Amino acid sequence: MQELTHFIDGAMTKGTSGRFSDVFNPATGEVQAKLPIATKDEVDDVVASAAKAQVAWGNTNPQRRARVMMAMVGLMNRDMDKLAEALSREHGKTLPDAKGDLQRGLEVIEYCIGAPQMLKGEYTDGAGPGIDIFSMRQPVGVVAAIMPFNFPAMMPLWHVGPALVCGNSVVLKPSERDPSVPLMLAELFIEAGLPAGCFQVVNGDKDAVDALLDNETIGGVSFVGSTPIAQYIYARATANGKRAQCFGGAKNHMIVMPDADMDQAADALIGAGFGAAGERCMAISVAVPVGDETADRLVEALVPRIEKLRVAPYTDGDDVDYGPVVTAEAKKRILSLIDKGVEEGATLVVDNRDFSLQGYENGFFVGPHLFDHVTPDMEIYKQEIFGPVLATVRAKTYEDALKLAMDHEYGNGTAIFTRDGDTARDFAHRVNIGMVGINVPIPVPLAYHTFGGWKKSMFGDLNQHGPDSFKFYTRTKTVTSRWPSGIKEGGEFNFKAMD
Ligand code: NAD
Numbered sequence: 001m002q003e004l005t006h007f008i009d010g011a012m013t014k015g016t017s018g019r020f021s022d023v024f025n026p027a028t029g030e031v032q033a034k035l036p037i038a039t040k041d042e043v044d045d046v047v048a049s050a051a052k053a054q055v056a057w058g059n060t061n062p063q064r065r066a067r068v069m070m071a072m073v074g075l076m077n078r079d080m081d082k083l084a085e086a087l088s089r090e091h092g093k094t095l096p097d098a099k100g101d102l103q104r105g106l107e108v109i110e111y112c113i114g115a116p117q118m119l120k121g122e123y124t125d126g127a128g129p130g131i132d133i134f135s136m137r138q139p140v141g142v143v144a145a146i147m148p149f150n151f152p153a154m155m156p157l158w159h160v161g162p163a164l165v166c167g168n169s170v171v172l173k174p175s176e177r178d179p180s181v182p183l184m185l186a187e188l189f190i191e192a193g194l195p196a197g198c199f200q201v202v203n204g205d206k207d208a209v210d211a212l213l214d215n216e217t218i219g220g221v222s223f224v225g226s227t228p229i230a231q232y233i234y235a236r237a238t239a240n241g242k243r244a245q246c247f248g249g250a251k252n253h254m255i256v257m258p259d260a261d262m263d264q265a266a267d268a269l270i271g272a273g274f275g276a277a278g279e280r281c282m283a284i285s286v287a288v289p290v291g292d293e294t295a296d297r298l299v300e301a302l303v304p305r306i307e308k309l310r311v312a313p314y315t316d317g318d319d320v321d322y323g324p325v326v327t328a329e330a331k332k333r334i335l336s337l338i339d340k341g342v343e344e345g346a347t348l349v350v351d352n353r354d355f356s357l358q359g360y361e362n363g364f365f366v367g368p369h370l371f372d373h374v375t376p377d378m379e380i381y382k383q384e385i386f387g388p389v390l391a392t393v394r395a396k397t398y399e400d401a402l403k404l405a406m407d408h409e410y411g412n413g414t415a416i417f418t419r420d421g422d423t424a425r426d427f428a429h430r431v432n433i434g435m436v437g438i439n440v441p442i443p444v445p446l447a448y449h450t451f452g453g454w455k456k457s458m459f460g461d462l463n464q465h466g467p468d469s470f471k472f473y474t475r476t477k478t479v480t481s482r483w484p485s486g487i488k489e490g491g492e493f494n495f496k497a498m499d
Contacts, residue, residue: 001033002033003033005183006200007199008201009200010190016039020034023177024090024328025089026090026324026327027092027315032089032090033180035176037203040210040211043171043204043211044215046171047142047212050200051142051217053169054139054141054197057168058138058141058168059167063116065165066114066115067193068164068192069115069164072109072189073106073110075192076109079188085098087102090178091149091152091177092313092323093323094323101153101154104154105158105161109157111447112165118470119137121137122134130484131481134479135478136477136479137475137476137477138475138477139474140166140219143218144173144213144220144222145170145173146173146233147174152174152178152182153182156174158464160199162470162472163220168220170200171200171202172202173201173203173209177326179201216240220473223237223247226248227456230247230459231248245458245472246458248457248458249457250285251286251409251412252283252410254272254288254437255398256290256298257398257416258291262298266301268284268441269298274390275322277387278385278389279326279386282413282435285384285389285390285391286391286393287391288395288404288405289394290395291396295372295392299372302390303370311355323365324360324363325388330364334385335353335366341380344379345373345375346372346374346380346391348371349372368390371389372392382409405431406431409455409456410455411453412433412434412457412458413437414431414435416437416439434452434453434454434458435452448465448466450464
């Protein structure tokens with residue numbers, strides 16, 4: 001049995017707690033590795049050595065820090081296949097999906113190469129007699145990143161890249177479900193030229209997270225995961241005087257207007273609803289057709305597409321649509337929510353509750369499910385299912401559809417499919433949700449924009465990646481200087497051309 005490690009001071013390092021958690025292969029259901037679970041003392045030691053390393057790193061000029069990012073891009077591309085394989089083996093997603101996970105992370109590392117431009121600061125010349133003002137962006141110091149299982153490469157990279165290039169040390173606590181790729185990325189950063197100690201990976205559970213939240217040296221906390229934990233982490237981190245950005249769960253609605261291209265809308269829903277087994281925070285889990293006729297046409301277009309979906313392990317080739325969900329508990333929870341939906345009176349149009357894959361009977365596979373006639377009072381509408389389950393809620397009018405999306409407690413992403421520019425514009429303008437797609441089902445902004453939801457999908461002020469990440473991972477210091485002699489005699493400007 002493989003025994004995984006932490007990554008401390010530039011090397012894979014065994015845990016000392018004697019406690020381990022199981023890392024599964026979700027396709028077979030077998031335990032494939034043991035992961036050390038850190039104690040509070042181990043976490044405190046890791047933070048202390050990250051703080052030591054930060055001093056020189058924070059004083060390294062931004063170009064040099066950016067060069068580490070540049071080298072990292074090359075190394076990740078070199079190792080792409082190896083990283084993707086390790087990712088699929090622990091997470092269960094298909095290889096093309098795993099490469100997408102890595103690629104979207106890599107794009108933020110590419111964005112970080114522009115750090116010298118982002119960190120330039122501001123200057124006012126002559127704010128008063130002999131007075132100049134300048135502001136600089138300085139690192140926060142040591143920051144913590146506590147990450148979810150569903151994008152084990154992309155999510156850490158979205159935080160580690162900007163944090164490092166801004167001159168911080170980072171302590172990453174990856175998900176205990178799929179920690180191998182974060183550990184491999186830490187090793188690659190060292191090969192890219194990052195000094196040891198600046199990027200530490202500490203594995204653990206609530207105890208390790210609480211140790212990070214209570215550690216006085218940690219100046220900032222980035223969290224991505226489910227909403228109850230996001231809320232808890234935000235409260236505890238900020239009560240301890242730290243800056244925090246905590247991204248939570250989602251229930252993303254896609255409005256389908258009567259004038260939408262129905263084939264395009266149905267294809268989009270298949271990818272956005274069932275891709276990665278529905279385990280994406282930007283997955284569409286609610287389809288909202290406007291009008292009964294639209295709803296009937298949509299369901300008719302969806303059913304044959306869903307029946308064609310190929311659910312299999314990532315090793316079965318690139319035409320696999322999606323793989324297993326992450327754990328046996330996740331599978332159990334998804335199936336029990338489907339039962340609840342039936343109990344509550346929704347119509348289960350595609351029912352795969354007895355789905356099983358020959359040769360992989362112990363794997364955590366869940367077949368695709370489609371519900372129609374779901375209503376807002378049902379649990380399958382209220383809760384984030386995080387599985388391959390699409391719920392159809394029929395709306396009478398556009399206003400009803402908009403209200404539905406607005407009234408839901410989550411506000412991560414949403415989409416509208418229509419050919420009408422007026423409706424699309426109105427929707428994008430009025431909806432109280434952080435990321436909006438117009439004929440785009442999963443509107444994940446690119447690295448140079450920012451990513452974040454509203455309402456219970458985000459606690460804090462600054463989003464992930466883009467310019468916000470440079471603000472989150474730096475503190476502004478503003479210097480006002482006065483040199484009382486002002487402009488020296490004879491030192492006035494000479495504006496004559498060619499002089
Ligand atoms: P999770 O909340 O279970 O775990 C996230 C992290 O928190 C893990 O590192 C875990 O070890 C830690 N953790 C879990 N319980 C804790 C506790 N009681 N105290 C302290 N730490 C704890 O989330 P998950 O299942 O790994 O990820 C799926 C969730 O993440 C979904 O809700 C999804 O929507 C969300 N997500 C959100 C975004 C976003 O940007 N909004 C992106 C990706 C995933």
